Amino acid sequence: LWPLWGLVPLGYLSGSWLGALWVCRLAGVADPRGEGSGNPGFSNVLRLYGPRLAGATLALDAAKGMPVLWFAMVLGMPPWAQGMVGLAVLLGHSFPPWHRFRGGKAVASAFGVLLVLTPWVALCCAALWVLLAWRVRTAAVASLASAGIAPLASLWLAPDYVLVILVFTLLVLVRHLLNIRRLGKGDEHAL
Numbered sequence: 348l349w350p351l352w353g354l355v356p357l358g359y360l361s362g363s364w365l366g367a368l369w370v371c372r373l374a375g376v377a378d379p380r381g382e383g384s385g386n387p388g389f390s391n392v393l394r395l396y397g398p399r400l401a402g403a404t405l406a407l408d409a410a411k412g413m414p415v416l417w418f419a420m421v422l423g424m425p426p427w428a429q430g431m432v433g434l435a436v437l438l439g440h441s442f443p444p445w446h447r448f449r450g451g452k453a454v455a456s457a458f459g460v461l462l463v464l465t466p467w468v469a470l471c472c473a474a475l476w477v478l479l480a481w482r483v484r485t486a487a488v489a490s491l492a493s494a495g496i497a498p499l500a501s502l503w504l505a506p507d508y509v510l511v512i513l514v515f516t517l518l519v520l521v522r523h524l525l526n527i528r529r530l531g532k533g534d535e536h537a538l
């Protein structure tokens with residue numbers, strides 16, 4: 348399992364580049380950390396700047412962890428080890444060293460990680476996210492529900508990854524604590 352020592356830091360570094368910041372910088376618009384919900388993620392970019400920049404943010408954040416995960420799979424690492432590499436990507440996104448460890452909520456990056464590890468689970472989560480975002484118009488509700496459904500879907504679709512996905516779900520939940528508090532008070536940002 349020696350490659351794990353290389354792939355975990357590599358995963359963390361890949362995750363730590365925030366798509367939202369690059370997209371907004373390149374598009375010449377204001378840093379999303381100072382606007383809307385203040386989150387450097389695709390939902391806030393969607394809210395602030397529309398679907399084109401949000402789509403680019405989602406694509407970058409989902410793609411950034413893929414090469415290192417493919418590598419972990421090609422090397423034949425067991426699911427728990429692949430999961431540690433995936434977790435490193437999510438931790439890089441949520442706690443990037445370049446931004447005083449203040450990053451995003453790991454939804455798009457988790458989607459990218461799941462697309463490689465368990466594509467059917469990723470697609471279930473994405474379908475639920477789109478449905479809820481469309482019906483409820485609240486990104487956090489869509490993200491929390493998708494994070495909640497992921498371990499259940501993996502029980503059925505990818506049982507070897509249930510524990511790994513549970514850990515991802517916990518991280519996403521913890522990153523949404525402020526959203527949960529706002530939802531409780533009824534003043535969560537609409538999409």
Ligand code: G3P
Pocket residue numbers: 384385386388389390391452454455486487488490491526536
């Ligand atoms: O994908 C992040 C989303 O669940 C919440 O983002 O900007 O509404 O706090 P935001």
